Amino acid sequence: MFYDRAKIYVKGGDGGNGCVAFRREKYVPEGGPWGGDGGRGGNVILRGDEGLRTLVDFRYQRHYKAGRGQHGRGKGMHGRWAEDLVIRVPLGTVIREENSQQILGDITTNGQEVVVARGGRGGRGNARFAGPQNKAPAMAEKGEPGEERQLILELKLLADVGLLGYPNAGKSTLIARVSAARPKIADYPFTTLTPNLGVVSLGEGESFVMADIPGLIEGAHGGAGLGHYFLRHVERTKLLVHVLDGAGTEGRDPLDDFRVINRELALYNEALAKRPQLVAVNKMDLPGSEENLAHIKSELSGGYEIFPISAVNGAGTMELMHRVYDLLKELPVPELWPVESLETVHRAEPQFNIHREDDELVVTGREIEKHVAMTDLDNEAAVDRLQRIMQVMGLEKALRDYGAKNGDTVRIKDLTFEFVE
Structure with missing residues (x-):
């Protein structure tokens, strides 16, 4: 099962308590305070791992708590710091605090880390409070509590190219034809219930990642079909390939489908509608496709590159893939979140x-x-x-x-x- 959203609770470790102790040794009268500080609690850290593909692990474990620091001891010995708790997440995970909706991080590279809950500092031992007015303090601090948060994790697939199109337009057949991906393929709508990733290789050192985005129909931006769950996966792509049913099976008009899908993109995210698109007119091996192709070219050729293909027999697919690769080398990587939105904003809070x-x-x-x-x-x-x-x-x-x-x-x-x- 593909899980691309999870809610978890995280808590940094509490700091260790400071120690109250006095030096008591032979020949050392009134040795004074000797209590050590407590150790710092562990941080909770999310780390990107390229070996993970979904957030399914968070379905079975939702609470994560780092260890607390060791308490201070006599003879001025400080407590040991607790180890950080590292949680692995797939690349493409966006971390959001549930209450404030603030974005805490966007993990896009292997090994990238985001501290989501800091451990508390250790309490000071009584040796820290000694002074001219109080040479033998009989008190120490307790450890500071660690931060705790409710987090929302959202996975947005990292792909260079996104395949768009109505259900049954042939997206899954196309990605199966040009890559090693093996999605479920059948002759009915909504065969694909999860996004599929495939690596398209055109030669040594020439490859890119393509994502088949399912569930886009009219009303997808508001939850119709499956688009409400999967539109977010288009956001990171540099280029979109719009797959149309050139044969107009089931009585559909390919041009109407094209306009509906692009309208849904604009309603979901205006920037997506402006993303570069290639148009792949599929099912050219079926009757009626040539007439539809001529109509599509007359309407769209001014603003879009159009490629007639047949995902079933492979006709035209490699010409399309080579053009995709050439464009990818020219296009910049879209910025999902402005850099400033990811920085922690420190606002002046009242003390109480x-x-x-x-x-x-x-x-x-x-x-x-x-x-x-x-x-x-x-x-x-x-x-x-x-x-x-x-x-x-x-x-x-x-x-x-x-x-x-x-x-x-x-x-x-x-x-x-x-x-x-």
Whole structure:
């Protein structure tokens, strides 16, 4: 089965906790703090692999979590960093964050990597907090939680040429004739239910990849037929070959089919309708094809190169393939996503936000939640430090301005406390 879309959950590893330890050795009185830092959690990385063809693996496993860093230890020993979790994906995979719809990466080359969830940094041991005012700190940080995300993976096939045309126009027969691809072929519409890739070889060092895109009928851009699922696979192609049923079997008009398919391309993506096209008039071995060919040439010859072929007996197919190869050498690779859209945009986020839920004042924000998560709430010294951080951030004043009164319940993630003036 061909899977070209998947939804997965990824989480970077949590950082290891810092250690609270003191040097206790003979002849070393009041040795001081000696706790090491925790190790960084592992990143979750997607890596392109040319050996994969579909996203089927993500049908069976949807949750991926990197390991956490090792905790710090005494004698100033820092925890070991966790290994990154590397997930292999096929070339042509576009990575999108589900909530924001931001594109995180577009994997097009073998070995290309995209970090989709970063591991948290390790917490600092008590040796880091020693100073003139506090020579023996009895607190350490907990590890920072790793990033977590819901991702949408979309596979867009990497092919040089895309075959377009109505069902039963002969696309599968053509790709089987000129390449080693062996798609299912039968005399009824929608025989092809998945995209087929074939490598067309014209000699040593002269080859290109052709994709048979199924399911294009009127209304395909909105979900009719199978086009809603497979139009995305045309986006990366440099050149389109539009296969027409020259014999007009089933009473169809080849020119009407041509106009309908191109209208669907424009409705789906305006740039696709402007992509270079060659017209292959197929089934020239059948009665009525010569008359249709003359009509097609009279209508389209001004704007398109037209090639009469028979995919069944091979007539005209190699002339078409050589012309395709010549054009591919001249055409630039289409840019699927502008470069700037793939760069991470760092927007200034407020340190916290306040809103009311029932009888609670709820404080949210990445910065404040991180400080809470990295605080050992069972350690009095650590809680005192958290209070000082909140004060410096201006949380107390903000709560007062929001209307907080003595005794109001305030919640920050898993921490709940009473507001006291």
